[in-house]
Amino acid sequence: MATDRDAERDAITAAMQRLLDGCPTRSTGALTTLQLAAEAGVKRWVLTHKHVDLKEEFTRRKTEANGIPPAFQHLHARAVDAEAAAQALREDNDRLRERVSVYAQVIHELRTELDRRTDNSTQRSPVRRLSASVT
Numbered sequence: 001m002a003t004d005r006d007a008e009r010d011a012i013t014a015a016m017q018r019l020l021d022g023c024p025t026r027s028t029g030a031l032t033t034l035q036l037a038a039e040a041g042v043k044r045w046v047l048t049h050k051h052v053d054l055k056e057e058f059t060r061r062k063t064e065a066n067g068i069p070p071a072f073q074h075l076h077a078r079a080v081d082a083e084a085a086a087q088a089l090r091e092d093n094d095r096l097r098e099r100v101s102v103y104a105q106v107i108h109e110l111r112t113e114l115d116r117r118t119d120n121s122t123q124r125s126p127v128r129r130l131s132a133s134v135t
Contacts, residue, residue, distance in 0.1 A: 005050070008051065009051060009054065011042060012054045013054065014040070015027075015036055015040035015041075016039075016058050019031055019035065019058075019069060020062075021069065022069035024039055025039070026039050031065070031067055031068070031069060033047060033048065033059075036058055
């Protein structure tokens with residue numbers, strides 16, 4: 001005959017599997033001791049004081065899964081890849097901004113030099129015309 005202790009252990013074990021599978025029915029699905037207790041339908045102290053071995057097993061299995069239910073690990077891997085790609089794009093953007101800044105400075109300097117030369121040539125033009133008409 002099953003005892004209350006056996007029923008609790010069965011409920012905790014089933015809840016542990018549901019959480020690790022990413023299929024919670026009574027909790028948020030987070031891999032925490034509190035959510036395991038909620039998923040199993042037991043008080044947290046039942047898990048942390050009466051069934052310490054199951055709590056430790058859950059902690060071990062959670063660590064093996066990097067805190068992410070196996071059902072969601074592929075999504076986590078995609079998120080990690082997306083973050084790496086975003087970081088690479090941010091770095092490229094920073095390099096491009098620096099390059100554009102340098103180009104803008106060079107363009108400004110060239111424009112200033114062109115304006116200076118244009119001003120000098122227009123100032124000389126009347127003189128050239130005048131000297132050309134005198135000869």
